[in-house]
Amino acid sequence: MSSESSPPRRRGLIAFAWLWVGAPLCYGLYELVLKAKQLFTG
Amino acid sequence: MSPPVAPPGWSRWLVPPAALSVHLSIGQAYAWSVFKPPLESALGLSGTQSALPFQLGIVMLGLSAAFGGTLVERNGPRWAMTVALVCFSSGFLIASLGAATEQYWLIVFGYGFVGGIGLGIGYISPVSTLIKWFPDRPGMATGIAIMGFGGGALIASPWSTQMLKSFGSDSSGIALAFLVHGLTYAVFMSLGVLLVRVPRGEKPVASAPSALDGVQVSARNAVRTPQFWCLWVVLCMNVTAGIGILEKAAPMITDFFAGTSTPVSVSAAAGFVALLSAANMAGRIGWSSTSDLIGRKNIYRVYLGVGALMYALIAWFGDSSKPLFIICALVILSFYGGGFATIPAYLKDLFGSYQVGAIHGRLLTAWSTAGVLGPLIVNWIADHQEAAGKHGSSLYGLSFLIMIGLLAVGFVANELVRPVHVRHHIPAPREAVDVQREQSAP
Known part of the structure; x- marks a missing residue:
């Protein structure tokens, strides 16, 4: 299956692309967890 | 614009981040409420008035997705993502001009009408492409993208709040915040435009239906x-x-x-x-x-x-x-x-x-x-x-x-x-x- 096993030269691009979208999403999730904690502590 | 065909060896795992870069951006719409109180005090608007840009945006989302879908299929995902990028970012820039000049109608037109077209075209832009790349797991593939729409508000809500704190909640602070939003989302969404590819003629997965x-x-x-x-x-x-x-x-x-x-x-x-x-x-x-x-x-x-x-x-x-x-x-x-x-x-x-x-x-x-x-x-x-x-x-x-x-x-x-x-x-x-x-x- 050609598309599942990408050549090594694409791995850096894949990592960069996922980091590009993953970093802001992690920030959003972190803020969400801080808010959600208030249900148990607030 | 002809649909961008993937070169040999292009990984299908590059397509979900392309889709996410668009959906995480347009998902900002659900964080519009952050701008409501500052707009109400800066421009003397009622709650109904300050909600209008968002409401028009959602109406335009539905209309542009319903009527623009065939164009998206014909011109491909890169065209659709480009339209989404231009409309969504321009919407913010027009709204920024509206806030700077205290012209409420420009905010409604910019964020609601122009930005709303970006919402609708952006929402459907990666769906067909993802399904073609992941015929064996279409639910997972579209789930990743549409999860991004939910995630967009999670990012935008604290980010916009922080920006308004830094720039101030008066009309010039709101204008600056809109400007930064427009420019940042343009850069962020450009990853999707650059990365998205439609699969070549062959089936990406052997067991896939055709x-x-x-x-x-x-x-x-x-x-x-x-x-x-x-x-x-x-x-x-x-x-x-x-x-x-x-x-x-x-x-x-x-x-x-x-x-x-x-x-x-x-x-x-x-x-x-x-x-x-x-x-x-x-x-x-x-x-x-x-x-x-x-x-x-x-x-x-x-x-x-x-x-x-x-x-x-x-x-x-x-x-x-x-x-x-x-x-x-x-x-x-x-x-x-x-x-x-x-x-x-x-x-x-x-x-x-x-x-x-x-x-x-x-x-x-x-x-x-x-x-x-x-x-x-x-x-x-x-x-x-x-x-x-x-x-x-x-x-x-x-x-x-x-x-x-x-x-x-x-x-x-x-x-x-x-x-x-x-x-x-x-x-x-x-x-x-x-x-x-x-x-x-x-």
Whole structure:
């Protein structure tokens, strides 16, 4: 299956692309967890 | 613009981040409420006026997805993502000019009208492409993208709040915040434009279905089938049931337990809303991926059937158990998100991948309808119950029963879904039919 096993030269691009979208999403999730904690502590 | 075809060796795992870069951006729409109080004080607007840019944006989302779907299919995902980028970012830039010059109508036109077109085209832009790259796991693939729409608000809400704190909440501070939003989203979405590719002629996965399966229906034909309208009802009922809780979550949990020994504080209610957002997001990726294993019809049986059961539990036990109320609400919201994320794969199963993005765009009118219906039911009933002297959990009992009824209607509509009649199919190419005959020959 050609598309599942990408050549090594694409791995850096894949990592960069996922980091590009993953970093802001992690920030959003972190803020969400801080808010959600208030249900148990607030 | 011709659709960008993937070069040899292009990984399909580059397509979901391309889709996410668009959906995480346009998901900002659900964080519009951050701008409402500053706009009201800076421009002297009422609450209704400050909500108008968002409301127009959602209307334009529905309209542009419904009417622009065929163009998206014809011109490909890169064209669609470019249009989404230009419209969504320009919307912010026009709104920035509106805030700087204190021209309210420019904010409505920019964010609502121009930005709203970006929302609709952006929402459907990656759907068809993802399904073509992941024919073996369409639920997971579209679930990742549509999860991004939920995630966009999680990012934008604290980010925009922080920006307004830094720039100030007067008109020049709002203008600067809009400007930064427009420029940042333009850069962020450009990853999607640059990365998105349509698969080459060969099937990306050996076991994937193809045109040989025979089910390929155009968007024009799809809206003439009962299956389309059954799914329209399914989506509308599922979304209405979710919005019924989501729209009034904070006052609902506060009212519900106000008369008990464990009342819910304002900050705890905010935590409850945040937890619902998490369930909404988790449902989008989790349930949609599950649908690849158990089938689309079965997963909607769960959304609608178990969803009705959850509402029944809340209505039955009332304010006697806070953990039960929270768990049931979380499950309902996870089904709400799952329903959104699974529908493109359900459409692909029924109508094929030929114009699934355009069909999805037309089906999103169910979302617009539910967006009006859900809040209307819950707010109208709660107001009338309050006027009748009721309080606490009894404010919402009737709403919950109505939601159970709506979910039952959706359940029946799902049961009525059958394979699309062959007269609606696009005729298979001659050579494909020949291959199919050869394969089916004894």
